[in-house]
Amino acid sequence: MAKRDYYDVLGVNKSSTADQIKSAYRKLAVKYHPDKNKGDKAAEEKFKEASEAYHVLSNNERKQSYDNFGHSAFENGAGGRGGFGNFDFSSNFSDIFEDFFGEGFGGGRRSRRSNNRGSDLRYDLSITLEEAYTGKKQDIKFSTSEKCDTCKGNGSKPGHDAGSCSMCGGHGQVRSSQGFFTVQQTCPQCSGSGEEITNPCSSCGGQGKKQASKRLSVTIPKGVDDGTRIRLAGKGEAGSRGGSNGDLYLFINVDSHDLFKRSDENLFFECPISIADAALGTSIEIPTIDGGKAKIKIPSGTQNGKQFRLRGKGMPYMRGNGSGDLYVQVSTEVPISLNKEQKELLEKFRKIENEKSNPSIKKFFQKAKSFWKN
Numbered sequence: 001m002a003k004r005d006y007y008d009v010l011g012v013n014k015s016s017t018a019d020q021i022k023s024a025y026r027k028l029a030v031k032y033h034p035d036k037n038k039g040d041k042a043a044e045e046k047f048k049e050a051s052e053a054y055h056v057l058s059n060n061e062r063k064q065s066y067d068n069f070g071h072s073a074f075e076n077g078a079g080g081r082g083g084f085g086n087f088d089f090s091s092n093f094s095d096i097f098e099d100f101f102g103e104g105f106g107g108g109r110r111s112r113r114s115n116n117r118g119s120d121l122r123y124d125l126s127i128t129l130e131e132a133y134t135g136k137k138q139d140i141k142f143s144t145s146e147k148c149d150t151c152k153g154n155g156s157k158p159g160h161d162a163g164s165c166s167m168c169g170g171h172g173q174v175r176s177s178q179g180f181f182t183v184q185q186t187c188p189q190c191s192g193s194g195e196e197i198t199n200p201c202s203s204c205g206g207q208g209k210k211q212a213s214k215r216l217s218v219t220i221p222k223g224v225d226d227g228t229r230i231r232l233a234g235k236g237e238a239g240s241r242g243g244s245n246g247d248l249y250l251f252i253n254v255d256s257h258d259l260f261k262r263s264d265e266n267l268f269f270e271c272p273i274s275i276a277d278a279a280l281g282t283s284i285e286i287p288t289i290d291g292g293k294a295k296i297k298i299p300s301g302t303q304n305g306k307q308f309r310l311r312g313k314g315m316p317y318m319r320g321n322g323s324g325d326l327y328v329q330v331s332t333e334v335p336i337s338l339n340k341e342q343k344e345l346l347e348k349f350r351k352i353e354n355e356k357s358n359p360s361i362k363k364f365f366q367k368a369k370s371f372w373k374n
Contacts, residue, residue: 010057147215155200223317269326270331273302306326
């Protein structure tokens with residue numbers, strides 16, 4: 001069967017850019033990759049066909065030869081230095097996929113020390129709402145691993161150096177063939193370092209690190225919220241054999257407050273007032289999160305559940321200037337255990353009440369009467 005046009009295979013044309021050709025091949029390679037289509041011979045052939053097309057069109061010299069002479073440019077080894085001949089999948093695929101997918105397909109470009117990086121640590125820290133408002137500094141103590149003082153972190157006895165790994169020859173990577181496909185992976189013996197400790201340090205056993213108790217002063221920024229995560233780079237566990245340190249993550253838990261409830265940068269609380277204050281109006285002092293006071297004027301006729309907003313009296317923004325708001329919701333409390341005089345005054349008030357004083361009550365009973373009538 002005649003070969004398909006390479007441009008048709010990739011779904012591009014002669015005027016397509018190198019990035020467009022690469023993008024088109026990436027989509028086909030992912031779609032028809034043998035690992036995703038095990039046992040599917042048709043997908044395997046399409047994968048080979050797309051890879052062959054990309055091998056030619058991704059190289060300017062080969063592409064020019066193909067544009068001038070078509071498939072015949074590569075028959076019988078033709079095409080000079082850019083010739084295609086018999087495409088060697090096992091030797092070319094690892095290079096192609098290294099560009100696209102990293103280590104799993106030939107990630108020799110990664111640092112050998114990357115796999116020796118220390119572990120990240122988590123520290124849970126509880127603070128009060130007031131401390132979240134002002135911010136604070138606090139000393140924390142935790143168990144971690146630190147660089148070995150004896151070998152300075154390289155894992156070998158003083159005066160000795162690490163040798164090349166016997167499995168990978170010091171490359172940090174090993175290759176394995178799976179049919180026509182070659183996979184390059186991190187060496188399991190040296191974890192990608194390319195080194196093998198032949199004279200391990202007696203203090204750390206060749207790991208380059210030892211367990212230790214560490215004390216650290218940390219700064220909690222003002223405005224921090226419950227669940228906030230703070231990253232302290234390089235404050236985690238030490239890496240093995242000279243690898244970089246991991247990170248320390250502080251997870252903040254803000255304790256619940258007896259008075260204030262929080263939503264993002266805004267604060268809320270409920271303030272009870274008497275029926276008389278709600279009806280006649282009054283002024284009240286309410287607490288603020290900074291420990292101060294604020295005055296609110298309650299107008300006459302204030303209904304239960306009415307909210308009052310105090311701008312800038314909430315929590316500070318953790319990133320940027322300014323603060324949220326404080327919302328005070330009044331709750332009208334009905335008196336209990338009335339004395340004789342109070343009862344007499346309320347009875348007198350009830351007798352002289354009129355409908356204008358209670359518009360919501362009037363409206364409700366009008367609807368109720370209409371309902372009963374119907």
